[in-house]
Amino acid sequence: MKKLKNLVKSKNNAWLTYAVVVIAYVIMASLRASGNLSSKMSGMLVPICAYVAMALALNLTVGIIGELSLGHAGFMSIGAFAGTSLIVIMQYNGVASPTVRLVVGMIFAAVVTAVCGFLIGIPVLRLRGDYLAIVTLAFAEIIKSLFANMYLGIDETGLHFSIVEKKFELTETGRIIIEGAMGIRSITKISTFLAGFILVMICLIVIFNLMQSRTGRAIMAIRDNRIAAESIGIPVFKYKITAFTISAAMAGAAGCLFGNNYSSLVASKFNIDTSILILVFVVLGGQGNMLGSIIAATALTVLPEALRSFADYRMLVYAIVLIVVMLTTNNPQLKALVSNFKEKFSKKKEGESAGGLANE
Amino acid sequence: MSSNYVLECENLGIVFGGLAAVDQFNIQVAPKEVAGLIGPNGAGKTTVFNLLTKVYEPTSGTIKLNGKDTKGETTVSLSKAGIARTFQNIRLFGNLSVADNVIAAMNQSMKYSLFESTFRLPRFWKEEKAAREKALELLSIFDMQDMADVKSSSLPYGAQRRLEITRALATNPSLLLLDEPAAGMNPAETAELMENIGKIRDTFGIAILLIEHDMSLVMGVCDQITVLNFGQVIAHGTPAEIQSNPVVIEAYLGKKKEE
Numbered sequence: 001m002k003k004l005k006n007l008v009k010s011k012n013n014a015w016l017t018y019a020v021v022v023i024a025y026v027i028m029a030s031l032r033a034s035g036n037l038s039s040k041m042s043g044m045l046v047p048i049c050a051y052v053a054m055a056l057a058l059n060l061t062v063g064i065i066g067e068l069s070l071g072h073a074g075f076m077s078i079g080a081f082a083g084t085s086l087i088v089i090m091q092y093n094g095v096a097s098p099t100v101r102l103v104v105g106m107i108f109a110a111v112v113t114a115v116c117g118f119l120i121g122i123p124v125l126r127l128r129g130d131y132l133a134i135v136t137l138a139f140a141e142i143i144k145s146l147f148a149n150m151y152l153g154i155d156e157t158g159l160h161f162s163i164v165e166k167k168f169e170l171t172e173t174g175r176i177i178i179e180g181a182m183g184i185r186s187i188t189k190i191s192t193f194l195a196g197f198i199l200v201m202i203c204l205i206v207i208f209n210l211m212q213s214r215t216g217r218a219i220m221a222i223r224d225n226r227i228a229a230e231s232i233g234i235p236v237f238k239y240k241i242t243a244f245t246i247s248a249a250m251a252g253a254a255g256c257l258f259g260n261n262y263s264s265l266v267a268s269k270f271n272i273d274t275s276i277l278i279l280v281f282v283v284l285g286g287q288g289n290m291l292g293s294i295i296a297a298t299a300l301t302v303l304p305e306a307l308r309s310f311a312d313y314r315m316l317v318y319a320i321v322l323i324v325v326m327l328t329t330n331n332p333q334l335k336a337l338v339s340n341f342k343e344k345f346s347k348k349k350e351g352e353s354a355g356g357l358a359n360e
Numbered sequence: 361m362s363s364n365y366v367l368e369c370e371n372l373g374i375v376f377g378g379l380a381a382v383d384q385f386n387i388q389v390a391p392k393e394v395a396g397l398i399g400p401n402g403a404g405k406t407t408v409f410n411l412l413t414k415v416y417e418p419t420s421g422t423i424k425l426n427g428k429d430t431k432g433e434t435t436v437s438l439s440k441a442g443i444a445r446t447f448q449n450i451r452l453f454g455n456l457s458v459a460d461n462v463i464a465a466m467n468q469s470m471k472y473s474l475f476e477s478t479f480r481l482p483r484f485w486k487e488e489k490a491a492r493e494k495a496l497e498l499l500s501i502f503d504m505q506d507m508a509d510v511k512s513s514s515l516p517y518g519a520q521r522r523l524e525i526t527r528a529l530a531t532n533p534s535l536l537l538l539d540e541p542a543a544g545m546n547p548a549e550t551a552e553l554m555e556n557i558g559k560i561r562d563t564f565g566i567a568i569l570l571i572e573h574d575m576s577l578v579m580g581v582c583d584q585i586t587v588l589n590f591g592q593v594i595a596h597g598t599p600a601e602i603q604s605n606p607v608v609i610e611a612y613l614g615k616k617k618e619e
């Protein structure tokens with residue numbers, strides 16, 4: 001019993017978080033199956049999963065490595081374009097099963113983004129604090145304009161690629177994959193809620209198992225005190241880049257899931273606003289708090305849709321809600337009230353169980 | 361040529377923009393020996409520690425650890441080679457638990473890979489269990505095993521200092537550098553610390569070099585003392601010799617007025 005209570009108490013409880021995600025999935029999936037979910041809500045399930053995975057990925061960078069990245073939309077973008085391109089190519093080559101295409105596409109997206117994350121991490125992670133934030137921001141902008149100026153097509157003769165201008169002509173049966181600023185069009189929407197759920201679960205398991213291992217301990221030691229970490233023989237750069245690469249891979253897979261949920265994909269979707277939005281999920285949910293990220297990402301993805309009735313004032317109300325939530329959740333008096341309540345509640349419980357023991 | 365000393369410094373020096381912060385520093389520390397480094401504020405004591413752990417690269421001189429020149433080593437590789445240290449201003453991993461602070465220092469000796477920990481393979485469990493046991497054992501030196509799961513930043517000041525020493529010991533050092541271990545401790549705590557420094561030296565058989573302002577501790581526990589002033593060694597000897605050395609007294613108390 002005491003063990004159970006300790007489990008619930010700790011901020012980053014893996015099992016509690018798994019349970020919440022599984023229960024949420026079961027409820028939403030059964031609601032949808034029984035037709036009790038509005039089409040609007042059911043259309044938001046995949047984006048929610050993608051944003052939750054993004055929030056988890058960024059929380060790994062911000063909360064665990066302790067570095068502010070403003071470029072995670074860039075990794076999402078790489079994953080979306082790389083994964084979707086491969087999915088289109090597979091479709092062109094006659095891979096019929098959407099499940100196979102999605103799984104292979106997401107794995108490919110994760111691998112490509114991991115490689116990019118590693119390469120970008122080499123210079124970026126030598127910086128700290130504000131400098132790192134600025135460089136990651138710039139990187140995301142570079143990625144955005146790169147994809148907005150990229151042309152990729154496929155026909156019987158193989159893949160064609162050019163940058164800035166479209167320098168190739170496809171045969172009649174050919175298919176243009178990425179067409180500059182217009183991005184990827186007529187995508188078959190193959191992302192499913194189940195795939196999103198599995199992605200979120202994998203991200204969670206990877207993060208929690210990382211945190212409770214020597215690697216995670218080393219990373220958090222670096223976050224808390226870099227000089228002391230070096231003095232006990234922890235190679236700072238190696239551990240930082242490991243976590244950063246994992247974070248990038250997750251963002252890539254989430255990007256692929258996100259990209260295949262819509263019929264078209266444009267590079268400008270993954271701009272600074274998206275990076276900030278994901279950062280807001282993390283900050284609102286609490287740095288290093290995975291369950292918090294999940295709840296914040298879900299709530300803030302649903303909120304703008306729920307506020308549609310406010311029409312033009314939608315984003316204004318959204319901002320006000322955000323500010324109110326941040327103020328109230330950080331209000332010391334409110335926190336004291338909650339902890340007071342918790343204490344009373346747990347005391348009562350303890351009393352009950354003690355009484356129960358006495359009766360036995 | 362093999363050496364009998366854990367630490368040997370020869371003519372060690374560092375210059376910061378024309379100022380010789382440490383100059384011509386020599387010291388030899390044998391295994392199981394406790395050496396003290398004292399001197400007025402700003403004498404360069406902590407700079408010596410930073411040179412030994414390669415936080416700064418010395419501009420002149422050599423440092424030998426167990427007879428091996430440490431040229432080209434880094435702070436990280438020196439930890440593996442056997443130097444561990446504590447800090448004047450406590451540097452714990454505040455968000456980690458007491459046990460995790462200690463286990464983090466065993467990172468070098470743990471072998472399981474990221475793959476093994478992600479999939480929770482047997483070697484992960486085995487090594488984690490062994491690490492936890494060793495951490496509790498080390499924590500018991502300072503009677504801290506009951507606090508193992510407390511967040512380290514919530515420990516009282518004295519306990520934080522003791523945890524820093526425990527964490528340093530977890531790296532399996534042959535040389536332990538203590539930077540003002542008794543700072544902020546009351547006389548009873550200092551006396552206990554003195555006893556523990558002796559205990560650590562005896563059970564682990566390691567050499568200890570410590571910086572300290574508390575003279576009762578320095579005189580009580582050290583086998584040899586080096587006195588620094590303005591970056592220069594002004595005296596070296598046993599506690600009794602240092603206590604009666606007129607140069608040392610002058611450095612601390614100032615010159616007597618000439619009559």
